[in-house]
Amino acid sequence: MTQTRSGSAVPAKCLTCEVLQQAPLACSDCHQLLSHVQGADYFELFGLPRDYRIDDDALGEAYRAISRNIHPDHFAGEQDAMASFALRASAAVNRAYEVLKDPFRRAEYLLETSGGKSAAQDKRVPPDLLSRVMIWREEIDEAKSSSDEAALTEIREQVQTLRRQAQTRIVELCPALVDGGHEPKDALRLELNATKYLNHLMEQLD
């Protein structure tokens, strides 16, 4: 996933009636859609600082405020071009929201839009992790086949502990992405790759 950052500043002006906008997507006054939804920076889209630590409620509020203006339901009677634009803009906003809402995807987005490697480009994981994951997998299978709830709970706690540790390091690494060179980026990639394995394990445990 590569994303070009848009250079536009917030607030923007409506292209039609020139009213200044809070959310730079659709004019709150004449409801014309603005054209640069696709390709906009996700944080910018919701008027949030480009930071891993975000205010969930502010994100939700901003998302709903934008949706209220651009959801295709409000353009059902419009001409095809406008309805189609609303559809695409809405899809782009939904995608941005899904990414920012999820801590893992949010960190990946920050990393990749800061020039870091994607999971496909760098598949390394912390030493020992793979062997531990494999042992856990066997233990999970065993505990499941013998319905050993206590064992499952224990594994769950172990995985969670490890995931929390990775989480703490992700929180620390994100601010260093801006001008920290390659080191924090590679380190973040490593933590994210590890988290991915741990998330899969948690799914298996459910």
Next chain:
Amino acid sequence: MKTQDPIIGVDLGTTFSLVAVADARGPRVIRDADGEARVPSVLSFAPDGSVSIGWEARRHAVENPRHTVYSVKRLMGLGLDDLKEELPHLSYHVVRGQRDVVKIDLDGELLTPQEVSALILRELKQRAEAHLGREVKRAVVTVPAYFDDPQRQATRDAGRIAGLEVVRVLHEPTAAALAYGIGTRADQETVPSNATRPIGETSQYEAKETAGANSSRSVADDSLIAVFDFGGGTFDVSILRLHRDIFEVIATKGDTHLGGDDLDRCIIQLVRQEAADRYGADMDNPATRQALRLLAESVKMELSKSPSARIELDLGGGRRIERALSRDEFEAMIAPLVDRTLECCRLALRDAKVASDRIGQVVLVGGSTRIPFVRRRVREFFGRVPYTALNPDEVVALGAAVQGQILAGARDDALLLDVTPLSLGIETLGGAMGKLIMRNTRIPCQATEAFTTFVDGQSSVKINVLQGERELAQDCRSLAEFDLQGIPPMPAGIPKIEVQFLLDANGILQVSARELRSGQEASIQVLPAHGLTREEVRRIEEASVRFAREDLSAHRLIDLRNQIEFDTHKTEVTLAQFGHLLEPQERRALEEGIRVLRDLSKKTGDAEKLHRALDAFGKSTEALANLAITESLRESPRSDANRSSVSTSGRS
């Protein structure tokens, strides 16, 4: 430009369908003279070509089992192979059409489930038109949230065939939530209590790990709603969060083959078993299938009111089955099915990352939620008494009408944000499912994927688009094969074709592609794995539009057309069998007559003209018919298998 014509709300159900409209006074279902809003989703095709729909058709179910079509919703958008478990329960005959489309076989006349559903939709459209005193062209039609793309497409196609533009395919549980939400708006003004949560990088994980585990720190949140929708043929559960006037679906889960029909089958199975054990009776013929279905349904309904119901059945020849079925026995039989609905609830909550005791309101929708056992289990699962203020049969249609009003631009105080129930992906090398859009992603949504070529000069690429949660492509549903064509000749691996998958607000897939190096828009041939091609829908639609235009009596035209299909087919069959007994020119004249009549049937919307042509054709086939009768009598007569007569007692 906002148009003013009304958008009706239609609940196209497995067992019942309803239509509702909404205006400044609010939404209301449209009732018949007896005050009944439900139209049984049953059609009876009489030998004279006439079609009855609804209560009338239901009454013919036993006497005309092979031509009474019910539960057609369970066939929508599916192939014959998907329906192995369904088929033994149908009294009508289905066959495989092109591309594995199911067709209902009415003595050789083949109808797709879309066309059958279109007849129900047309009936509802006419009901709405009579009520409103004006033409209706647009509708919101509800579908189970767990319907996949072909099932949604099929529903939309049915609308088109019925002369309705389906402006939105809406999820049934979401529609119900909308109906409830609009009614109880005043109570919802407070914002949920999680506003106090600190800026939280771990909030999501916390919630996830709380789910189902410990409940001590959870407090029910009134803005969190679970809609438990257990209908005639399908089950859905949706978890929503209500933010003042925005209905945000967080997760949905369901089973498109789990409903009242399946509960009935428990009773049917019991009766069949008893008949087999006691009399060695095989009750597996169309008439008994219909009769048992109606009997089981009435017994089930009785058991919702009384602790026990009687089953009385006359198998003929002095063989009778008489027994009582207690509510306890019934509950034990259906428990595994109810467990499946609760398992869906558990999975939906997990995906929503919400613990069951956080749910502030539980809404019951669908006729099967009238069963006391279902209510009890739902109450126990969520730890609260479910809402039943609105009629569970009517609430979905009401919500659809409200959504119609929103789409018509007549109200903007509510907005639905829904999700796609199933992950969408493509088949990757080695037959794996490569997910592009995860389940419970908000719609509309899009994903982009780049493809290239493997052979020098390769000009097309095939993409198999899948829906489902399984790891292997073969275990997921193939939606369609997309054939990207017109790729400029380049060495292998050089072209870069960017394909965009877009799920619109209906949860229906749109695909577009561009070759990036040449900038050319690639053309895409779509071959749906199930369902009708655009061209087929257009043809059927055109035929029906022609009818509508000269609409003195739409039914009369449909009936005539059906009759023509039926008669010409019959004549063809007879010709193949006995044509050699005719003079060559007589035979040719009849073949020409068939062709001309079919042609006319396609081209004209003039009922009188068709009627005269059909009459004339009938006369021209008399000689052949007489020949056929004479010849048949010469063959050894074969008596019809004894049909067991079944009485449907057990009603209150």
